[in-house]
Amino acid sequence: MKVKNLRIRQIFSTTSQKTIEVELEIVKGIVKSSVPMGTSVGKHEACCLPVEKAIKNLHLIKREFLAKEFSTQEEVDSLLHGLDGTRNFSKLGGNLALALSSAFLKGFALDSDKEVFEFLSKKPSIPKPICNVVGGWKGQSDIQEYLLLPTVQKSFFESVERISSAYHEIGKYLREFDKNFNFGKNIESAWVTTLNHERILEIITQIATQKFLRLGLDLAASQLFDGKNYVYADGRKLPSLEQLNFVSGLVEKYPIDYIEDPFEEDDFISFSKLRARLEEKLVAADDLVATNLNRLKIGIVQKAINAIIIKPNQVGTISDVIEFVREAKRNNITTIVSHRSGETEDTLICHLATGLGCDFIKLGISGERTTKINEMIRIEEKLAS
Ligand code: PGA
Ligand code: ZN
DSSP, X not given: OBOXXXXXXXXXXXXXXXXXXXXXXXXXXXXXXXXXXXXXOOTTSOOXXXXXXXXXXXXXXXXXXXXXXXXXXXXXXXXXXXXXOSSSOTTTOHHHHHHHHHHHHHHHHHHTTOXXXXXXXXXXXXXXXXXXXXXXXXXXXXXXXXXXXXXSOSOHHXXXXXXXXXXXXXXXXXXXXXXXXXXXXXXXXXXXXXSOHHHHHHHHHHHHHHTTEEEEEEOOGGGTBOSSXXXXXXXXXXXXXXXXXXXXXXXHHSOEEEEEOOSOTTOHHHHHHHHHHTTTSEEEESTTTTTOHHHHHHHHHTTOXXXXXXXXXXXXXXXXXXXHHHHHHHTTOEEEEEOOSBOOSOOHHHHHHHHTTXXXXXEEOSGGGHHHHHHHHHHHHHHHO
16 A cells, blocks of 8 residues: 555644644545543553644654555554654654554555455454443542443444433433532533442442443542552542452442452552452453553453453554454453543544454443444444445
8 A cells, every 4th residue: 555645733632632633645545543632641651742743753754654555554553663662652652653553554444445344354343332421530529430331232222322321311310419410521421420429329320220231430540549548539548458448349339340440550469359359340451551562461460350441542553452452352351442531533443442353342422422432333334234
């Protein structure tokens, strides 16, 4: 595949921050790729450079891509790693790397007259949704995300239908029981409430049970950790063993099947203890592993996790994502491709989750988040035809 032209522009994310979009022109047409951004960015993630620097970098390396014929994704991605030369894309920018890498993926797909998910696999499969329905953010609520997920899935559409109806009912309950609630949403378009976690869990449990849904929590515990304790708004300061008891207590009391980042991003040992205690549940790493293959291997050896979050911009290239998913699958780790708090209209993650046959896709359920939900519906329809 020969690149006719490569352009870059600044656009805005759903959190109204500047991010980059790359346009790749090939003989068959033009593809666009933009990059999401995190709010609780883990320290093990690939480096995200300011957009102005990323744009400058593209102009410096552009001719490397215009001069050559590319036949595989690996060629593109090893060129990116070679040009950068660092462990975490600190020179080129993980954001620029992903914009280019994913633009090439889309280019290869277009060149072979396929959708990206079809190009990635001969045997694509639809993931189940895990959706953020209630949440707070730094200081508003101790638990970052309250999630809903189906146990069995007739179709992606049907799962989303159940989750969205639960989301609306939760809104009604919050309006009734939280005097401060007036259908306010956070940056992932989940409801924001001032109720405490026990009350939120009671409400969600009641609604989820009627709809045959299960609960998930993303504690994003690095955000709670002060270096010694997990600090909660109600004054509790829990050392890691007490945090372990707190989390497993919640799992015993409520129908929770999924726990993400219950401990800070370097504490593999506490993850292992929780995983041993909650054998039947999904203990997932986001900040702990940060889509980094070496950290995934540590997690596997230490039996710290049985589920893993995959965020392409945490690592920077499509080849790295593919290798990461393969390693997780080889070790029976449940795979969850995830959006970020700052998104764009790019639906790459829907194609990755389906094309790579991942178990789940983690998304928001309302507002701008429906861009991804709706792309999943189109993919499902195409797969069924
Ligand atoms: P982030 O948050 O995209 O800001 O990292 C989402 C998450 O922690 O899962
Ligand atoms: Zn997370």
